Amino acid sequence: MTRTPGPLQSAPLPADIDDATLARRVLAGESGAFELLMRRYNRRLYRVARSMLRNDAEAEDALQDAYLAAYQSLANFRGEASLATWLSRVVVNQCLGRMRRQARRDNIVPMVSLGGPDEQEHAAMASDETHRPDRALLRAELRAVLERKLDELPETFRTVFVLRCVEELSVEETARCLDIPEATVRTRHFRARSMLRESLAQDIDVAERDVFSFDGERCDRIVAGVLRRVSG
Numbered sequence: 001m002t003r004t005p006g007p008l009q010s011a012p013l014p015a016d017i018d019d020a021t022l023a024r025r026v027l028a029g030e031s032g033a034f035e036l037l038m039r040r041y042n043r044r045l046y047r048v049a050r051s052m053l054r055n056d057a058e059a060e061d062a063l064q065d066a067y068l069a070a071y072q073s074l075a076n077f078r079g080e081a082s083l084a085t086w087l088s089r090v091v092v093n094q095c096l097g098r099m100r101r102q103a104r105r106d107n108i109v110p111m112v113s114l115g116g117p118d119e120q121e122h123a124a125m126a127s128d129e130t131h132r133p134d135r136a137l138l139r140a141e142l143r144a145v146l147e148r149k150l151d152e153l154p155e156t157f158r159t160v161f162v163l164r165c166v167e168e169l170s171v172e173e174t175a176r177c178l179d180i181p182e183a184t185v186r187t188r189h190f191r192a193r194s195m196l197r198e199s200l201a202q203d204i205d206v207a208e209r210d211v212f213s214f215d216g217e218r219c220d221r222i223v224a225g226v227l228r229r230v231s232g
Helices: 019-027 031-053 056-072 083-105 133-152 155-166 171-178 182-208 216-231
Strands: none
Touching: 019 031, 019 083, 031 056, 031 083, 031 155, 056 083, 083 155, 083 171, 133 155, 133 182, 155 171, 155 182, 171 182
């Protein structure tokens, strides 16, 4: 019989508590345990949801619903996979459900199925440099570009890329999270990287033509400056 965690109670917990003990203490109804569990995996799980749903608010909502579902079914966690992998599967299922409901509302067929066949297609800089305001702005701009390019990828490739490259999960862990063969993970990861490189290269090709642009205003300013010096 499935056992639901009891009423939440406060209790101090060490930050390095292992996942199995953490899960048991959540089941015992300790609010501090459940809060620690969420804070421990929030970033990874949000990235999974965001990679699938392509919307910040939707990803937050889906993650909250997934946490509630995980809380209610935590007794089903058997430790056959890591707690992170089990939670990731809960999030994936929550997102797939939302995508199917949206597809029905839009009267369309979902583009992809995570469990189906593969039908679709430098180290950090020195610390002083890293914290310069201009470097921070550049990183923010690059991150925005990469996020936009990721959003343009088909969902199957996008999610695999986030788990493998952003969260740095192994091929095996990614396969477990998404319930797909390891060979499919490798294929989708390779295709995702190829598509991202191609997309970014296209933007770079366009940007190259505008490097050190010599627009009319600059031209006028130089001409006026020279004429002033000549006439002076």
